[in-house]
Amino acid sequence: MQTSFTLAQLADPHVAESEKILRACVHCGFCTATCPTYVLDGNELDSPRGRIYLIKDMLENDRPATQEVALHIDRCLSCLACMTTCPSGVHYMHLVDHARAHIERTYRRPAHQRLLRAALARLLPFPRRFRLVLTAALAGKPFAGFAGAIGFKQLAAMLQLAPAHLPHRPLAPQTFKAVGARKGRVALLAGCVNDVLAPQINAAAIRVLTRLGIDVVVADGSGCCGSLVHHMGREGDALGQARANIDAWTALGTIDAVVVTTSGCGTTVKDYGFMLRSDSTYAAKAAKVAGLTRDITEYLATLSLEPAQSGPGLVVAYHSACSLQHGQRVTRQPKELLGKLGFAVKDVPDGHLCCGSAGTYNILQPDIARRLRERKVRTIEELRPDVIAAGNIGCMTQIAAGTKLPAVHTIELIDWATGGPCPPALREHAPQAALRPNAAAS
Numbered sequence: 001m002q003t004s005f006t007l008a009q010l011a012d013p014h015v016a017e018s019e020k021i022l023r024a025c026v027h028c029g030f031c032t033a034t035c036p037t038y039v040l041d042g043n044e045l046d047s048p049r050g051r052i053y054l055i056k057d058m059l060e061n062d063r064p065a066t067q068e069v070a071l072h073i074d075r076c077l078s079c080l081a082c083m084t085t086c087p088s089g090v091h092y093m094h095l096v097d098h099a100r101a102h103i104e105r106t107y108r109r110p111a112h113q114r115l116l117r118a119a120l121a122r123l124l125p126f127p128r129r130f131r132l133v134l135t136a137a138l139a140g141k142p143f144a145g146f147a148g149a150i151g152f153k154q155l156a157a158m159l160q161l162a163p164a165h166l167p168h169r170p171l172a173p174q175t176f177k178a179v180g181a182r183k184g185r186v187a188l189l190a191g192c193v194n195d196v197l198a199p200q201i202n203a204a205a206i207r208v209l210t211r212l213g214i215d216v217v218v219a220d221g222s223g224c225c226g227s228l229v230h231h232m233g234r235e236g237d238a239l240g241q242a243r244a245n246i247d248a249w250t251a252l253g254t255i256d257a258v259v260v261t262t263s264g265c266g267t268t269v270k271d272y273g274f275m276l277r278s279d280s281t282y283a284a285k286a287a288k289v290a291g292l293t294r295d296i297t298e299y300l301a302t303l304s305l306e307p308a309q310s311g312p313g314l315v316v317a318y319h320s321a322c323s324l325q326h327g328q329r330v331t332r333q334p335k336e337l338l339g340k341l342g343f344a345v346k347d348v349p350d351g352h353l354c355c356g357s358a359g360t361y362n363i364l365q366p367d368i369a370r371r372l373r374e375r376k377v378r379t380i381e382e383l384r385p386d387v388i389a390a391g392n393i394g395c396m397t398q399i400a401a402g403t404k405l406p407a408v409h410t411i412e413l414i415d416w417a418t419g420g421p422c423p424p425a426l427r428e429h430a431p432q433a434a435l436r437p438n439a440a441a442s
């Protein structure tokens, strides 16, 4: 694609990077076929190619974002299916991140949107604050349908996604010691939403890793990875959260990996090197942390993992989270690990399409998110699985809100098959499974 940025514009490294990305696009439109928002409505402006044109026009003319630009960029899930499909290697993620930051700086949203986005940015990344909100949401949960019926769709979406139990306390900084001889040492990103909504995920990861002889450190000062605010265009907040994590993990000295159990967070931490490339104090440290970062399944695939007894033999519908398959290109390891441990793993048809979770997307864009969830649940239920597995709490929560099937994290199944407890969602759904955690494979 031809561009006409001036030399003065290109002096800005963000613009220079975006120009490079724009020039790689050859307008072929292959990406439209795998873009969830285009697949739903067929609107070119809600396709990657259409969005790329909107971004080009906005940046090239150095214009404040218009309502139209904000509308179509806001509808983008940042699922990155377009990056997997693109034959020209267009780095859409960095382009849309730049566009979101530009929109945040130059566009004044309606008051109710400003309020909601500010509340999400100030509450979700902070586990203690988020826990208080969830406690309040528990009381409001029965009124989700009423809130939707009177037009408060975003409030209804939040109440629907809130858990039906009291939220948990976030994991305190500490070291979980390896069982037996120590073979390695990793930092675990405890995260924010993940840790409060579903502490069983990190607990399972810690059990599996320590059983394999790995010390697991939850570093003092580490917290939200920054992705929640990053995807809202709040660049300063996101970089602040990234720097705090980099400081916390750098202070640990030698570690083998930064292990992440939420794939959306993993994608962002792996991008710290790019995000902080212009910060002379942090660039090298950020690149080092990014290079050390592994999804939990990616890390486990390098270790020797054996089932405790014979495999559980359940049919698992494996939902490949967009951030894992498109963002990190981790596709093989979760399925191979589950298969090795005795689960019968089935791919979900149209697995490249997002479930509609996408960070805060299912709150900010509840209608599109609901339609994508309905589509995803339909394809999963056709597989008639015993359980759904995913590597991202957002997907688990989103899908679970639309089906009676239990949705668990991949690491919970791995833990169960290697000697840990039955995942709570599976136990509640099928108590007999809890009684036979390692029954012979059928």
Ligand code: SF4
Residues within 6 Å of the ligand: 024, 025, 026, 027, 028, 029, 030, 031, 032, 048, 049, 082, 085, 086, 087, 088, 089, 090
């Ligand atoms: S597939 Fe790639 S090159 Fe083709 S229109 Fe989409 S982003 Fe551009």
Ligand code: SF4
Residues within 6 Å of the ligand: 034, 035, 036, 037, 038, 046, 047, 048, 051, 075, 076, 077, 078, 079, 080, 081, 082, 083, 092
């Ligand atoms: S990130 Fe996903 S929703 Fe956004 S343009 Fe690409 S494919 Fe479409």
